[in-house]
Amino acid sequence: MRLKFPSALLVALALASPAAAQTPSLSLVPLPRSVQTSAGIYALPAKVSIYAGTADARNVAELLREQLAALGRTATLTSSAAAAQIRLGPAPAGTSPEAYQLTVDKGGVRIAAASGAGLFYGAQTLLQLLPAKATAGAVRVPFVRIQDQPAFGWRGGHLDVSRHFFSVAFIKKYIDLLAAYKLNTFHWHLTDDQGWRLEIKKYPKLTEISAYRPETIIGAQQQLKKEDFKFDGTPYGGYYTQEQVREVVAYAKRRYVTIVPEIEMPGHSVAILAAYPELACRPGPYTAWTMWGVNEDIVCPSEATITFFENVLAEVSQLFPGRYVHIGGDEAPKTRWKESPLVQELMKKEGFTDVEQVQGWFNRRIEKYLASKGKKLIGWDEILEGGISPGATVMSWRGEKGGIEAAKQDHDVVMTPTTYVYLDYGQNPQPHSPYEPLMIGGYLPLTKVYSYNPLPAELTAAQQRHILGVQANLWTEYVTTPEKADYMLFPRMLAVSEVAWTPAAQRSYADFAPRLGQQYARLDAKKVNYRVPEPLGLDSTSQVVQGGKAVFTLRSAVPGAHIHYTLDGKLPDETTDRYTKPLAVPTGRRLTVRAVAIAPNGRHSAPVEVLVK
Incomplete structure (x- = not known):
């Protein structure tokens, strides 16, 4: 609320x-x-x-x-x-x-x-x-x-630890940073096709087998043809013991951060099938997935599967005292279900005409069990497609459409659209820039994150009251280290904090930018490997032509940063010319001007460049 x-x-x-x-x-x-x-x-x-x-x-x-x-x-x-x-x-x-x-x-x-x-x-x-x-x-x-006072009650940050695993120490650091900027929810994505990360006492094979994949694909999968796929040949994995989870939950509670665990079902479940292939609709064997994307192998909606998840959720409910348990529910292809005699018999018994209705039935069974444990179900917006009960909460990620539809149906909603708050998206306008670390793609600059208003204008005032808040997500297919996680999260997470805390009518990026500038020293003190923003003012719209020269006035968003530039096509660094006054570049010679900002901590921004014709 x-x-x-x-x-x-x-x-x-x-x-x-x-x-x-x-x-x-x-x-x-x-x-x-x-x-x-x-x-x-x-x-x-x-x-x-x-x-x-x-x-x-x-x-x-x-x-x-x-x-x-x-x-x-x-x-x-x-x-x-x-x-x-x-x-x-x-x-x-x-x-x-x-x-x-x-x-x-x-x-x-x-x-x-x-x-x-x-x-x-x-x-x-x-x-x-x-x-x-x-x-x-x-x-x-x-x-x-x-x-x-905050504008929204749900102010969240998410971390996927299934694709790549992060230590308890990093989880605590992330919680500290969320809390420092008044974010109050940590969404812990604990299971997926590529690894199961939570100790479940009743099912020890989840941590013996499901927590490890035999190898991992190399490079940007979305840019490769299948015949060009290569793998590193190195087993990868890890998990959190229940004692470690209790430690993290207590740590977060002291800082007034609620943890929402996510246990994916029925899709994104290949790692489960690696340990318990009897839960599949067709015989295995299976292994934890070594690639990214959506896998057609999902658990079968059998009574054995329902019992498995009820037993898992019994332990999850004891570990996490918060109100919500996230069940995923996204990207669950029905290919195996359509082929399954068990599913066809279930559809006949329940009078279903569409296999998507089976997932709705599955979700409602899980929701009823969670309710018996005093928990509330939340899932990605796909859970709307098979029908959900009035008490379910929706996390709208495929844009705002799902959230708008859910709010109109009187469901509570957390807004988390890819277009504004998916922080695994790139921060450079050049797709897969050679000056940026490997990432999934997309372009989500700080300015766009800050521009987000979680209250859709299409909703009435009464419907807007169902918008619990906003959450930023970090998926980790290409986020392999804590340093890279920092780089993707910050400074954009500070924009998210203001979107979540401050009413939209009071927000202005022109006001935010200088305040943000003073936060970099605080991030340095906390040893956060934030992305150093590029110099401002080096683009075709910023130039002023005077006497046959294009004049650029440059500045850095990081106080105390130095700007260095080149005119010879080389990449600038500490050894190239330092910017000290407006830069006048002759026109008519087709010169490429490049500049970088070098922060007081010594780290460089990505270069920014413009062609002067």
């Missing part, structure tokens, strides 16, 4: 100065709902006392203490509010759980919220008012009064 503030507080927010007009100098991401600044600064000492009077407040205070330590502050908890420089306290009754008020004045720092989540988000905003790195002595914190 959309989060709400009490009416009195909404009036206060409406009367406050517009956030967009005052926050650029504060460089806060996501943009708060309301910011009021005043003259003055508070000197936060190197030794800080934090007052926390409740269990939630103490949890937030402990997390804040850890985060302040990384900034050179020594923080201790105190039972005396009067002695504290930072005070965590309650908000008025009826305040939304994720709302907060942050005040900095001569009396110190006060964060008020109705729950731990609100206190935590207020603390994250406070941290963005402090330097990105450790400093000695007192820190100057501007006087400010921020009243804030």
Whole structure:
């Protein structure tokens, strides 16, 4: 559901100065709902006392203490509010759980919220008012009064660990980054054709066999002919023990992040069949898939299969305390089902005329079982095609059409369309650019991510209330390392955070860009391998022709970055000319101008170029 503030507080927010007009100098991401600044600064000492009077407040205070330590502050908890420089306290009754008020004045720092989540988000905003790195002595914190609340209740980040496996340490880092930018849902895609990643005690062969594939295809599969496929010959796999999952769930809970596990069914299930071929519609053997895409081998909708998934979900429900369990439901070809006598008999028994109805029947059986465990089913928008019960929630990925249809049918919806929030898509307008790491293709620049409005205009106000929120997805067919995951996620995930938190009417990319620029130092401090954006201003629309020369004024989105360029067709680097003033290039000679930005951390952007004729 959309989060709400009490009416009195909404009036206060409406009367406050517009956030967009005052926050650029504060460089806060996501943009708060309301910011009021005043003259003055508070000197936060190197030794800080934090007052926390409740269990939630103490949890937030402990997390804040850890985060302040990384900034050179020594923080201790105190039972005396009067002695504290930072005070965590309650908000008025009826305040939304994720709302907060942050005040900095001569009396110190006060964060008020109705729950731990609100206190935590207020603390994250406070941290963005402090330097990105450790400093000695007192820190100057501007006087400010921020009243804030999220636009959406579901603010998500997804990670596929089936195509490529990621360590518990990286999962925790990802959760930390989601939480720092006020995203509250981690969608953990745990199973697929290429690997099963979750220990299930009742079915040990899932981790003995299904968690490993014999090899992996080399290169960009979508660019190759089948006869040109080559494989690396190296077994690949891994899984999380139930103890590790509990550790991650507890870690996320402390940071007010809910984990939504995804257990794919009935499609994307070849890895299951590798261990339990009796669940297929035709005899095996099977192995975990070594390629990408959609496989026609899926589990058969037998009672044995239903029992298998019920047993799996019994353990999943115990491991993940959140409300939702994701069942996938996407890309499930019915070729094997059409050939199956079992399926034909099932269709006859149930009176089905279309094999797609069988998946609807399957989903409803699974949904009923999840409900018995106190869980709610969510699936990709294909689950609409076979018919779903009124309680099912839809994740709209094939554009917005599925989400619009679902909302009109009174289903709750999470918007996650490929066209705006699939962060495995490329960040360079040149398809499969030689200057970018191998990726699945597509083009999704930061500006387009930021432009997304999760509330479709086609819906009425009542229907829009079914839009729970928005989620960015990272599929990992070509994301093989934590460093590459960082590269694909950031800085675009910061745009997602603002889309999810800040109402569309308050958002402006021109306002966001300079605030984002100040976040790069914070990402550096967290050792995030973000993509360095290309220099701005080197394109045909930016040139100014003066006296037979094309003049380009370049700038970098990363503060402190240097721009280097070439005119001789070579790739620029630290050794080529450094840009220090507007670049004048003679016309009439067909010169290619190339430039790169080199960030303070030494990493390069991809080159940008323009032909001057």
